[in-house]
Amino acid sequence: MDTRDTREKIVIIGGGFAGLNLVKRLDKKKFNIVLVDRNNYHSFPPLFYQIASSGLDPDSICFPFRREMQKDKAKGTRYHMGEVRTIDFARKEVVTQFETLPYDKLIIAAGCTNNFFGNPDMIKYVYTIKTASEAMRCRNEILERLERACLTHDMELRRKLLSFVVVGGGPTGVEIAGALGEMKRDIVPREYTSLKPEEITITLLEGSNRLLSAMSPQSSEDAKEYLKRLMVDVRLGKIMKSYDQNVVTLDDGSTIYSESVIWTAGITGITFELKGADIRLAPGNRFAVDDYNRVKGLDDVFAVGDIAYLPTEHFPRGLPQLAQVAIQQARLLAEQINKGDFGKTFVYKDKGSMATIGRNLAVADLPKGHISGFFAWLIWMFIHLISILGMRNKVSVLINWIWAYFTYNTSLRLLLHTTRYPLRSRWGEH
Ligand SMILES: Cc1cc2nc3c(=O)[nH]c(=O)nc-3n(C[C@H](O)[C@H](O)[C@H](O)COP(=O)(O)OP(=O)(O)OC[C@H]3O[C@@H](n4cnc5c(N)ncnc54)[C@H](O)[C@@H]3O)c2cc1C
Numbered sequence: 001m002d003t004r005d006t007r008e009k010i011v012i013i014g015g016g017f018a019g020l021n022l023v024k025r026l027d028k029k030k031f032n033i034v035l036v037d038r039n040n041y042h043s044f045p046p047l048f049y050q051i052a053s054s055g056l057d058p059d060s061i062c063f064p065f066r067r068e069m070q071k072d073k074a075k076g077t078r079y080h081m082g083e084v085r086t087i088d089f090a091r092k093e094v095v096t097q098f099e100t101l102p103y104d105k106l107i108i109a110a111g112c113t114n115n116f117f118g119n120p121d122m123i124k125y126v127y128t129i130k131t132a133s134e135a136m137r138c139r140n141e142i143l144e145r146l147e148r149a150c151l152t153h154d155m156e157l158r159r160k161l162l163s164f165v166v167v168g169g170g171p172t173g174v175e176i177a178g179a180l181g182e183m184k185r186d187i188v189p190r191e192y193t194s195l196k197p198e199e200i201t202i203t204l205l206e207g208s209n210r211l212l213s214a215m216s217p218q219s220s221e222d223a224k225e226y227l228k229r230l231m232v233d234v235r236l237g238k239i240m241k242s243y244d245q246n247v248v249t250l251d252d253g254s255t256i257y258s259e260s261v262i263w264t265a266g267i268t269g270i271t272f273e274l275k276g277a278d279i280r281l282a283p284g285n286r287f288a289v290d291d292y293n294r295v296k297g298l299d300d301v302f303a304v305g306d307i308a309y310l311p312t313e314h315f316p317r318g319l320p321q322l323a324q325v326a327i328q329q330a331r332l333l334a335e336q337i338n339k340g341d342f343g344k345t346f347v348y349k350d351k352g353s354m355a356t357i358g359r360n361l362a363v364a365d366l367p368k369g370h371i372s373g374f375f376a377w378l379i380w381m382f383i384h385l386i387s388i389l390g391m392r393n394k395v396s397v398l399i400n401w402i403w404a405y406f407t408y409n410t411s412l413r414l415l416l417h418t419t420r421y422p423l424r425s426r427w428g429e430h
Contacts, residue, residue, distance in 0.1 A: 007032040010337070011094055011103035013084045014110035014270075015042050015065055018305030018326035020389075022107060023068075025334030028076030034101060036094065038083035040065055043132050044388050046323065047397075049172060051135035052262075053179030054143065054412045055404065058132045060396045063389040084110065089298055090276025097427070105337065108287060108295070108303040109330070112321060115266035115284075125243055126167070126263040129176060141260055142180070143415050150194050162200040165248055165258040167240050168265035169206025170214070171355040174223050176262055177204040178357035181230025186408050202232045203256055205248075207239040207265075212363070214320065215353055219363035222372040226357040240265075267321060269307045282309035286318065291345035293333045302337075304329040310346070319348055323387070356380045359405065 008031050012019050015037040023035055044061040051058055065079040082096025087106070094101050114130050116122040127138040142164075149161040166177045184200045204211075204227065210220040211227075211234065227234050239251040240261075248256045269285035277298055282288040286309035288296045293308060295301040303309075305326030309318045319325045325348055336342050354364035354376060362377035364370070371379070381401065388394050403409065 005032050008104040009034070009102060010105045010107065011036060011101050012107045012109055013037075013087075013094060014108070014305070014307075015068075015079070016045075016109060016111050016305060016326065017323045018109035018111075018330040019107075020068065020074075021327050021330035022109065022304070022334050023077045024073040025331060025338070026077075027338045030338065031105075033077045034080055035065065035077055036080045036082050036084055036096060036101065037065060038081070039131075040079070040081050041132075042068060042389055044384075045130070046384060047388075048129045048132060048135040049175040049179055051132060052127075052129045052138040052142070052176055053183060054139055055179065056397060056400055057412055058136060060393050060400065061388055062132055063393060068389070084272060086273040086275060088275040089279070089301065092300075103300075105300045106302070107333070108301070108307055109305045109326070110270040110272075110307055111326075112267040112269055112284075112306040114263060115268035116263070117266060122243065122263065126261045128263050129172060130267070138262060140415055140417065142183070143413055145260065146188070146192050146195070147415070149199070150192055155199075158195070158199055159201075160246075160257060160259060162195070163256070163258040163260075164200070164202045165256055165261045166202065166204045167261060167263050169204055169208070169211040169234070169236070170264060171212060171353075173204060173206070173262075173264040174211055174227065174355050174357060176264065177202055177227060177232045177234075178230055178361070181227065181232045182358045184231055187413075190408060191413070197231070203258075204232050204234045205238045205240055205250070206234070206236050209237050211236070212355055215355070215363065216365045216370050218370045219355070219365055219372065222363045223355065223357055226361040226363075229361075230358055267306070283318070284309065292336060292342040293329055293346060294342070302333055304333055312348070315348075320353075322353065324348075324351055354380050354383070 010031045010033045012022055012035045015035050020042050026033055041062040041064045047061045050056040068074050069077055069079055082098045084094045084096050086095040092103050114128045127141055129135045129138055145161045149158045152158055164180055166173050180202045184197045188195050188197050211223045212220050224234055240248055241251050242249045243261055246259045248258055271285055286307055287303035289303050289308045289310050293302045293304050295303050306321040311318050332346050352366040356362040360374045360377050362380040363372045364376040364379055385394055388397055
């Protein structure tokens with residue numbers, strides 16, 4: 001770091017929807033800005049399920065930070081790779097596995113990770129799709145199972161290989177279950193010709209009495225009907241109690257054998273070792289912020305996006321953990337930091353929510369009402385396409401989708417594993 005630089009140092013933890021919008025909008029002449037992210041790319045979580053189901057490749061929805069920093073709006077920001085492990089509020093430092101970074105102002109935008117509800121060991125046994133890497137792991141598992149099932153005539157073994165359980169009936173659970181259903185209906189008969197679609201079972205477990213509980217009852221009903229069409233066994237009011245020796249046990253005592261459980265049941269804020277201040281995290285491991293996105297009880301520390309906790313009259317349990325919230329918070333915060341004036345309170349403008357279940361099948365709750373089916377699906381595609389970063393990525397996704405729509409083919413069902421050797425752990429891994 002240049003010691004003659006007199007600009008205030010801003011460190012942003014996380015280059016997701018919130019972090020990247022800050023990078024684009026903060027005044028680089030006024031501030032010396034460092035973006036720290038554990039990955040060297042920005043990614044687009046709403047389409048992770050398409051990576052997991054071989055609909056898209058990661059490079060269509062991920063974008064390297066260093067290229068982003070070349071663009072006019074972001075130029076002047078420095079990207080540092082690193083996973084922030086400790087934040088020392090007294091010394092005004094963040095510590096990654098590689099370095100210690102001092103700050104004058106800190107913006108925490110590290111998002112969330114999977115929540116295993118008090119059973120952290122679950123991470124060792126279930127598949128998750130909260131990052132591009134997790135989605136790739138899930139994709140390989142699905143493809144490997146299909147290949148292995150093709151190699152055996154033992155029906156019991158095939159049944160075991162092809163039993164998929166998705167836990168959680170929120171948007172991600174519904175979307176991945178729908179994508180698996182499409183594989184079962186459209187891809188298996190074409191490409192895995194020695195298998196019969198009915199040999200594959202996809203069970204979606206949801207603890208409450210409806211899918212997509214954050215959306216309208218009509219969206220929940222439509223999603224359930226669409227999943228039925230895709231041969232997904234939707235079980236409502238069922239909570240997974242344990243997962244042991246490949247057996248999922250539900251709260252009613254019933255069991256399902258599955259070697260591949262995909263867990264989408266909950267999220268919790270990324271955690272850090274917090275030093276130098278007595279900070280109590282809010283529900284969901286989030287940082288409680290005021291209406292200006294300042295972390296309560298701390299000076300010069302802000303939190304935006306999924307990791308911020310801001311209850312409002314409409315959302316008494318905190319604003320929803322959605323891309324639009326992260327983007328809108330980041331935009332206002334950048335404006336206020338640039339001006340040095342925190343006069344405007346944050347008000348979330350709800351633009352609606354949507355989920356897709358399969359081709360021509362989506363549900364959307366828009367400010368003007370609920371729509372479903374083909375038009376909802378078109379809107380879903382349009383909104384996601386314009387939100388993906390980078391023209392190359394937009395074009396690549398569009399071509400993939402059009403190609404897949406008309407031919408049912410994507411060239412993505414490649415099983416690529418990392419090699420075992422050389423025996424060297426990743427940098428910074430314990
Ligand atoms: C599978 C999935 C589907 C979704 N679908 C939708 C949808 O359809 N519509 C919608 O509105 N929202 C959706 N969401 C939610 C949406 O993605 C989030 O609300 C949004 O990404 C939040 O933005 P953020 O900037 O707070 O966090 P993120 O976008 O998650 O970004 C956090 C960044 O911080 C980095 N990071 C994390 N920990 C550290 C660390 N310790 N040190 C350094 N860097 C770190 C991460 O690598 C990441 O780049 C979905 C989320 C997932 C996971």
